Amino acid sequence: MNAMIILNTLMPGQVVLEYSYLLSAIMFVIGLKLQSHPETARKGNFWAASGMILPMITTLILNRNGAGEGIGMGNVIAILLIIAAGTVVGSIMARKVKMTAMPQMVSFFNATGGAASAAVALIEYTKNPDQAVLVGLLGLVVGSIAFSGSMIAYGKLDGKVGDIFAKFMTYVNLMFMAVIVAVIVLVLFGGFDAQTRTYLVFGLLVISLVYGVSFVMPIGGADMPVVISLLNSLTGIAAAMAGFIYQNEAMILGGILVGAAGTILTLQMCKAMNRSLINVIIGSFGGGGASHADVQGSIKEITLTDAAVLLSYSQKVVIIPGYGLAVAQAQHIAHELDSLLGSKGVEVKYAIHPVAGRMPGHMNVLLAEADVPYEQLVEMDDINPDMPNVDVAIVVGANDVVNPAAYDDPGSPIYGMPIIDAHLAKNIIIMKRGMGKGYAGIENFLFFNDKTRMLFGDAKGTMTKLVSEIKSM
Amino acid sequence: MENVLTFLTANKDAIFIIVLSVFLGFEVISNVPSVLHTPLMSGANAISGVIIIGGIILVGHASTTFEWVLGSLALFMATLNVAGGFVVTDRMLEMFKKKKK
Numbered sequence: 320m321n322a323m324i325i326l327n328t329l330m331p332g333q334v335v336l337e338y339s340y341l342l343s344a345i346m347f348v349i350g351l352k353l354q355s356h357p358e359t360a361r362k363g364n365f366w367a368a369s370g371m372i373l374p375m376i377t378t379l380i381l382n383r384n385g386a387g388e389g390i391g392m393g394n395v396i397a398i399l400l401i402i403a404a405g406t407v408v409g410s411i412m413a414r415k416v417k418m419t420a421m422p423q424m425v426s427f428f429n430a431t432g433g434a435a436s437a438a439v440a441l442i443e444y445t446k447n448p449d450q451a452v453l454v455g456l457l458g459l460v461v462g463s464i465a466f467s468g469s470m471i472a473y474g475k476l477d478g479k480v481g482d483i484f485a486k487f488m489t490y491v492n493l494m495f496m497a498v499i500v501a502v503i504v505l506v507l508f509g510g511f512d513a514q515t516r517t518y519l520v521f522g523l524l525v526i527s528l529v530y531g532v533s534f535v536m537p538i539g540g541a542d543m544p545v546v547i548s549l550l551n552s553l554t555g556i557a558a559a560m561a562g563f564i565y566q567n568e569a570m571i572l573g574g575i576l577v578g579a580a581g582t583i584l585t586l587q588m589c590k591a592m593n594r595s596l597i598n599v600i601i602g603s604f605g606g607g608g609a610s611h612a613d614v615q616g617s618i619k620e621i622t623l624t625d626a627a628v629l630l631s632y633s634q635k636v637v638i639i640p641g642y643g644l645a646v647a648q649a650q651h652i653a654h655e656l657d658s659l660l661g662s663k664g665v666e667v668k669y670a671i672h673p674v675a676g677r678m679p680g681h682m683n684v685l686l687a688e689a690d691v692p693y694e695q696l697v698e699m700d701d702i703n704p705d706m707p708n709v710d711v712a713i714v715v716g717a718n719d720v721v722n723p724a725a726y727d728d729p730g731s732p733i734y735g736m737p738i739i740d741a742h743l744a745k746n747i748i749i750m751k752r753g754m755g756k757g758y759a760g761i762e763n764f765l766f767f768n769d770k771t772r773m774l775f776g777d778a779k780g781t782m783t784k785l786v787s788e789i790k791s792m
Numbered sequence: 793m794e795n796v797l798t799f800l801t802a803n804k805d806a807i808f809i810i811v812l813s814v815f816l817g818f819e820v821i822s823n824v825p826s827v828l829h830t831p832l833m834s835g836a837n838a839i840s841g842v843i844i845i846g847g848i849i850l851v852g853h854a855s856t857t858f859e860w861v862l863g864s865l866a867l868f869m870a871t872l873n874v875a876g877g878f879v880v881t882d883r884m885l886e887m888f889k890k891k892k893k
Contacts, residue, residue: 347839348820354835355824361885364835368878371842378848390852398851401864402844405871412872413879418887424880425834432840432873438866439846442859452799551833555840559813563806565846571806572813573842579817580836584829673826680829687887693827 332381339377340569346370347573351580357693374569375402418688419645422678426473426547429554433465436557437524443564444520448513456503458560459520460527465553467531472547475539476677488537492600495530499523538599543677545588545599552581584679591673591699593725593736621772623781626748627788631663633710633746637702639670639739640682643716643752647778650689653715656786657691663789668695670702670712670739672720703740712744714765716751716778722763747771750781831884838877844870 347370353363379398383389390398409428416424440458474480502523506516538546555577562570589596621629630636638657644650657667669691675682683696706712714721721741724731741747747770765771774781800807824832847867854860 347842348816351820351832351836351839354832355821355828357825357827357888360828360831360888361882364831364878364881364885367835367839371839371844371874371878374842374845375848378845379852382849382852384853388853390848394852394854397864398848398867401851401867402871405868406875409872409874409876410879413876413883416880418884421830421834421880421884424876425830425837428834428873428876428880429837429840431869431876432837432843435841435843435847435866435870435873438862438869439843439850442850442862442866445858548833551837551840555836558840558843559810561843561846563803563810565849566803566806567845568809570842570845571809572816573839575810575813576817576820577836577840579814580821580832583818583821584833671826673829678830679833680826680831683827684830684884684887687827687884690887693888696827698826 330383333383336377336381337568339374339381340567343370343374343569344572346373347569347576351576370569370573418650418685419648420477421684422543422547422676422681423473423476425678426469426476426550429547429551430466430469430473432554433462433469433550433557435462436554436561437462437466437527439561440557440564441520441524443561445517448517452564453503453507454560454563456506456520456523458557458564459524460499460503461553461560462557463524463527464531464534465550465557467528468535468546468553469531469550471532471535472543472550475535476543480536488533491533492530495526495533498526499530502526534600542592542599544674544679544681545585545592545596547678548581548584548588549596549600550581552578552585555579555581588674588679591737593733618766619772621748621774623774623784623788626772626774626785627792629746629748630660630665630711630713630785631789631792633660633665635705635709636660636665636667636711636713637670637697637706637709637741637744638667639672639712639714639717639721639741640686641672641675641715641717641720642677642681643718643750643778645676645681645685645716647716647780649715649779649782650685650691652779652782652786654686654689654691656782656789657695659786659789668697668702670699670741671696672699672717672739675717675720699737699739703743706740706743707745709744711746711748712741714741714747714749714751715782718751718763721765723768724762724764727764741765742768742770745770748774750774750776750778752777827888831881831888834877834884835881838874838881841870841873841877844874846870 346366350363350367350370353359437459440455444455471480502519506519535546555574559571559574562574660667669686671682686696719733721739723742725733725736725738728734742765749771847870850863851867854863
C-alpha cells in the first residue's frame with residue numbers, strides 16, 4: 320500500500336468507513352444464517368437489506384479517492400437520483416410479478432447485478448490501463464457471462480426464447496472458454512502497449528457476452544434450476560472480484576457468500592438429478608440416450624366421478640406437483656382440493672421433488688402463495704418411505720420426477736435419478752394435458768402401471784371439475 | 793513470476809478474506825430446507841447487488857463522459873438488483889410467515 324492510503328486510513332472518517340464495511344459484512348452473514356430457517360427467514364432478509372443500506376450511506380458520505388477528495392455535491396445528487404429511480408423501478412417490478420413468474424424475475428435481477436459488476440470492472444480498467452490485473456479482468460468476464468446468460472434464461476423462462484439443442488454447441492462453448500482464457504493471458508503477459516490492451520479488453524467483453532448466450536442457449540427445461548442457481552453464484556463472484564479492486568471487505572465477503580451459497584444450491588440440484596455439473600453444462604439431455612426398454616401394459620383413463628369417489632373414501636392422499644401446475648396456475652385450485660378432502664377427513668400431503676419446477680424450491684413458493692401450510696409440504700426423502708401406505712397419489716403436471724425408469728431401466732437417461740415413489744402408492748391418478756413426453760423425452764413407465772389411471776386435460780380445468788364433483792357427492 | 797509474487801503479497805488480506813468467506817458461505821448455507829431454496833436464492837441474489845458500492849464510488853468520482861454514462865448505468869442496474877431482490881424476497885417470505893398458526 321502506498322503512503323496516501325495509510326494516511327487516509329488514519330483519518331477518523333476513513334476508520335468509520337472501513338468499520339462500517341465490517342459491520343455490513345457481519346449483517347450479511349447474520350441475514351443469510353437467519354434465512355435458512357422458515358421462522359426467522361423474513362427477519363434475515365431485513366438484516367441483509369440493512370447490511371446493504373449501511374455501507375451505501377457511509378460510502379456516500381465518507382468515501383475519498385486516491386487524492387483524498389470526497390464525493391462532490393453534484394455527484395451526490397446524481398447518485399441519490401439514480402438510486403431513487405432504481406429503487407422505484409425495482410420495487411414496482413418486484414411487487415407486480417406473479418409468483419409463477421418468479422424464476423424469470425430472479426433471473427432478471429441477477430442479470431442486472433452481473434451487468435453492474437462488468438461495468439464497474441470495465442471503468443476501473445479504463446481508469447488505470449497500465450494496471451490491468453487478473454481480478455479486474457475476471458470481474459469483467461464473469462459479470463458479462465452472468466448478465467447475458469441470465470437474460471437468456473429470463474427470455475427462456477418467459478417463453479420469449481427457444482432452446483437450441485445441438486451437439487456442436489458443446490464444441491462452440493469449449494472454444495469460447497479457450498478464447499477467453501487466451502485473451503486474459505495475452506492482456507496480462509503479452510507485453511502489448513496500453514492501446515492494444517484496451518482493444519483486447521473490449522474484445523474480451525464482447526466474447527464473454529456472446530459466451531453467456533451460447534452457454535445458456537442449449538440448456539433448458541428440467542435443467543433450469545441448476546442454471547439459474549449457477550448464474551446466481553457467478554454474479555456473486557463477479558461482485559467479489561470488483562470488491563477486490565477496491566479492497567472493499569463488504570463487497571468481497573458479500574459476493575463470495577453469494578457465490579458459495581449459489582454453488583451449494585447448484586450442487587444440490589445436480590445431486591437431485593443424479594448428474595454432474597459438467598454433464599448439465601455440456602451434455603444435451605433432450606436428444607441422446609433414448610431408452611430401449613419396451614413399455615408393457617396400456618393406458619387407462621378414469622372418469623371424474625370415479626376419481627371423486629376414490630379420493631373421498633381414501634385415508635391418505637399425496638399430491639405430486641410439477642411444472643405443469645405452475646404453467647396452468649393451478650396452485651389455488653390444488654389447495655381448494657386439499658382442504659375439501661381435508662374436511663372429509665382425508666389426510667392430504669404434497670410431495671415436493673427438489674427439481675420440480677423451473678428454479679430451486681419453485682413448488683414451495685407457488686403452494687405457499689395459495690396458502691398451503693408449509694407443514695403439508697413434504698420433501699422427497701421424507702415421503703418416500705410412507706408411499707406404500709398412500710391410498711392415492713395424484714401427479715399434477717409432473718413427469719420425469721415420478722418415472723420408475725430411474726430404478727428399472729439402466730438404458731434410460733434418467734437412470735439413477737432419485738424420484739418420488741408414486742408407483743408404490745395403492746392408486747395413482749395422473750393429470751396431464753396429453754400423452755406428450757417429459758423434458759427428458761422418454762416414455763414414463765408409470766403411465767402404463769396397472770394401478771395408474773389418467774385424467775386428461777389442463778391441470779386447472781380438471782381440478783376445478785374434480786372439486787365440484789366431490790362437492791356434489 | 794515476480795508479478796505473481798508481488799500480487800500475492802500485496803493482496804494477502806483480500807485473498808485471506810476470500811478463502812475464509814468460501815468456508816463461511818458453505819457453513820452458513822448448508823442444511824437449508826428445500827422450502828426455502830427460492831427465497832434464499834433470491835435473497836442471496838439481492839446481496840450480490842453489493843456491487844452498488846462500486847457504483848457509488850464510480851459515479852462519486854466520475855470525470856469523463858464515459859465514466860458518467862457507464863457508471864450511472866452500473867449504479868442504476870445495481871440498485872434494481874438490490875431493491876428488486878430484497879422486495880421480491882420479502883414478498884415470498886411473507887407468504888410463508890402468515891401461515892404460522
